Amino acid sequence: MYLLTDAERATGTYSNRFAAHFLRQHQFHSLAGVRGWRNKLRLSVDDEAPPAVRELPQWGLRAEYWIEGDGGEHYQDITESGSFLRLRTDQVRFYPIDAPENSAHCCGGEYRMWLRDGQDPVEALPLDSIPPLVLSEVLRDVDLFVGVASVGNDPTWQDGGPDGRFQEYWTSYGFGELGQSAQTRRILLDRLIPRLAIADRCTLEGRFLHVKGNRHTYKIHLGSGNILRTPNDQYLCIVPKSNAAAQQAGYLPYEGDRMLAVILSKAMMLAADTKITDPTILSQL
Template sequence: MRYGQAKALLEQRGWSGLSIGHWDYECGGDVGAAVKTLAGWQASWGMQVASDPQQDAWGTASCAVTDAIRFRHADLPGDAPLTEVPPLVLSELLRDADLAVAVGSLGLDQHAAAGHDGYWQSYGFGELSETARTRHDALARLLPRLKIADRAELTDRFLRVRGQLRTYRIHLGSGNILMEPNDAYLCIVPGRDRSAPSVFLPFEEDGGMLSVILSKAFLLADDTRISDPSITRQLVAT
């Protein structure tokens, strides 16, 4: 996954100690762990550099692969089995990990995923994760109430939106978009307007991917009004 994005999110949520890059390989500079303590339980999430050192200018890693998350408690020897971790603690710590993967996955960035095309296709357009299936269920309840309800429909993995120019399929896991009829990839980078009022959306941190999917759906349902040239030139390309 994209190391910088994942690390930033983990640090915001109270994890610390993670610093990996292309230095001091003999002493383990390319491996490390993010650590967080909650209610007396310590979680340690290992990561290792997975990017090319020359592309990273022999500095901080741009991509990393993740290892297991291990749990410890002062009163227990060694790594604790998951059955010993209190459910609320386990849920909170794994929620952090889920958010880090959601934010940092290479599947969200076709350019960052260069050389990992199989993973990008699988994550970006493949079968839904448990979180994405929950998102599907939430959308099934929300969609009939939206003003674009007559232009949108849910399929097993996508929210299909009919615009005036083209029809679009938004993947419910990654938020990536394919355009019919030839499944051309449409790149739209979500913006972040911090002055906009917040709206509660179920099962998502700060709106999360559900917010991204809905914002893309509203935008594409009215595609003739899109003025951003980085988007419009993709709509007319064959």
């Protein structure tokens, strides 16, 4: 359950809980469609687009996730067809379902409400007026978008991606404070670990699952799944297998939380680190 935070009570009509992230646009677009959101791909053109929208007719509400295209300083991060490779995220808001539509320039800028003749602007609804179940489900969707599509959860981006411009974001996302979904994941792991065959090699400490291997001790971040190893918290890059490959290898899939399965699969592998044969991983050990 995603509950209203003190910060959201303070902002009143919008949530910044999932703002200031960088998402892979096409992955986000696909996920949004699966979850019932209406979204328009951001193109590097002189045009406007609405936010990502989920309509909730049974509640008479419309949820909005404000986003904008991010093409880099010189608009180099776009495809040949002109679509942005990545998005920058902003607020989550709620409006009456029949409120006039908001839009902003595809390349970024302030959202504003388009009004037809005779229409008056409609303010975003106070978050504390949104039914808790509706608020929780919408924030759960947005948490999924960030958790899956963020460039921060790509273990190969330790260098910060193109021109290193995502370095600060990647480090903060990959090893920083836990979001609500990661905190829930921590609670689940606390219950699951005693049942695992590797339970005696695992401990939960703060933001990390610590795993004792034979070569090193490892710290797996509960938000991103990124790994640090002894000595000196050296970064260890392990790219997760696809879901199909993971299931064939005997890893446990968890519906709705792919990262939990990723963390468990990494823990199982690292607890038996003398049995690792992958040359890419071995070269880092």
